[in-house]
Amino acid sequence: MADADSTAGRLTDEDIERARRQVGVPKFAYNKPFNERATPDSMRHFAFNYGDDNPLFNDRGYGRKTRWGDQIAPPLFLHTTGVNLTPKPDGELKELFKGLFRGVGKYYTGVDWTWWQPLYPDQQLFVERVTSDVSINESSSFSGGRTVTETYRDLYVNHAGIPVGRREEHYLSAERGGTKKSGKYAGIKRQTYTPDDIAKIDEIYEAETRRGAEPRFWEDVEIGEEMIPLAKGPLTMVEIISYHMGMGLSSSGIGPLGLGYKQRRKMPAFYVEDAHGVPDVVQRVHWDHEWAQQLGLPSSYDYGQMRTSWLIHLCTNWMGDDAWLWKFSCQSRAFNFMGDTTICSGKVVSKREEGVHRLVELELASTNQRGDNTAPGTATVILPSRELGPVVLPQPEEEMRIAGAKMRAVASRAR
Numbered sequence: 291m292a293d294a295d296s297t298a299g300r301l302t303d304e305d306i307e308r309a310r311r312q313v314g315v316p317k318f319a320y321n322k323p324f325n326e327r328a329t330p331d332s333m334r335h336f337a338f339n340y341g342d343d344n345p346l347f348n349d350r351g352y353g354r355k356t357r358w359g360d361q362i363a364p365p366l367f368l369h370t371t372g373v374n375l376t377p378k379p380d381g382e383l384k385e386l387f388k389g390l391f392r393g394v395g396k397y398y399t400g401v402d403w404t405w406w407q408p409l410y411p412d413q414q415l416f417v418e419r420v421t422s423d424v425s426i427n428e429s430s431s432f433s434g435g436r437t438v439t440e441t442y443r444d445l446y447v448n449h450a451g452i453p454v455g456r457r458e459e460h461y462l463s464a465e466r467g468g469t470k471k472s473g474k475y476a477g478i479k480r481q482t483y484t485p486d487d488i489a490k491i492d493e494i495y496e497a498e499t500r501r502g503a504e505p506r507f508w509e510d511v512e513i514g515e516e517m518i519p520l521a522k523g524p525l526t527m528v529e530i531i532s533y534h535m536g537m538g539l540s541s542s543g544i545g546p547l548g549l550g551y552k553q554r555r556k557m558p559a560f561y562v563e564d565a566h567g568v569p570d571v572v573q574r575v576h577w578d579h580e581w582a583q584q585l586g587l588p589s590s591y592d593y594g595q596m597r598t599s600w601l602i603h604l605c606t607n608w609m610g611d612d613a614w615l616w617k618f619s620c621q622s623r624a625f626n627f628m629g630d631t632t633i634c635s636g637k638v639v640s641k642r643e644e645g646v647h648r649l650v651e652l653e654l655a656s657t658n659q660r661g662d663n664t665a666p667g668t669a670t671v672i673l674p675s676r677e678l679g680p681v682v683l684p685q686p687e688e689e690m691r692i693a694g695a696k697m698r699a700v701a702s703r704a705r
Contacts, residue, residue, distance in 0.1 A: 339536025372417025451698025
């Protein structure tokens with residue numbers, strides 16, 4: 291076996307084989323979720339982080355007048371919650387789950403979400419995380435070399451073991467410096483805006499429309515119908531700070547001052563000295579311009595979950611309070627750099643009947659000022675019907691119901 295110094299920052303065959311052995315094995319969470327319970331304030335703070343003032347997510351009084359009977363959490367709020375009850379590993383499992391791909395750059399590349407139930411104030415969810423897939427690309431256009439994509443499945447259930455939502459999140463690991471060697475971003479400079487440029491962006495902000503309490507009936511929707519676009523940007527440090535106000539600082543458990551010191555002792559590979567000799571988190575690529583440039587990037591950049599929430603915002607604005615966002619997918623194809631402006635847009639590409647559900651399929655785009663669609667997406671929305679009446683919530687597939695029942699048994703023993 292090679293020594294740690296010779297393998298740091300490399301995608302080794304040993305780590306890839308161990309990643310594959312993790313598929314389907316529940317993972318223990320060393321850090322608590324940002325929100326152990328949903329509260330009216332935590333829901334409101336989450337909506338604030340992506341610029342959504344929808345009263346359904348912000349105002350309990352408003353929510354009580356809707357078909358849901360209360361304020362409900364924004365769909366992506368599940369990302370911040372879920373108590374993990376998987377036992378702490380020991381023996382072989384501890385060896386299996388020790389750190390993979392140390393010193394290697396890890397990038398969010400996309401997500402697939404499914405929601406079955408709304409999340410209300412004072413509810414607590416439980417989550418089980420497993421690796422569901424590992425794939426290898428020996429010659430990636432992203433880095434010019436080898437990359438590994440891992441997919442993590444998070445299943446969220448309530449106290450009764452009923453699945454509330456599922457996330458399949460994809461992360462790409464690439465040897466650090468690969469982006470610098472490939473020169474992929476060499477020609478990109480920070481965007482400069484004129485007053486006229488800002489005025490055009492402001493026009494899109496001004497035209498933002500939320501369907502709200504007016505039902506959007508399935509029968510009234512036409513294929514090819516365009517969604518009213520959303521402006522997101524220009525990206526500044528305020529957006530990064532606001533993101534953390536709603537999402538928390540990190541699932542990696544990083545924190546300030548003495549809390550940061552304790553975490554640095556637990557996971558030293560997550561910290562790299564800055565130009566002044568201060569050990570700092572590699573995650574600072576989202577706010578540290580100089581560190582991003584050392585990795586071959588022109589500037590610091592957003593989180594993939596930010597564009598995910600932006601596209602979900604587009605969907606919930608369009609569909610109205612009475613509809614249900616059932617499925618959502620998006621890919622993160624390029625970085626959204628500091629100073630970039632994203633216009634979120636979409637259209638109806640199909641509509642169909644499926645049992646008691648009346649469905650529309652949406653095609654979504656996140657287009658920056660250079661004309662690049664940095665995060666294409668799709669969504670499936672259940673709409674109320676003039677013929678059938680209100681939306682009937684979808685049911686999880688049998689595999690998820692079985693998994694939820696097992697998680698309920700674990701939760702019962704833990705109480």
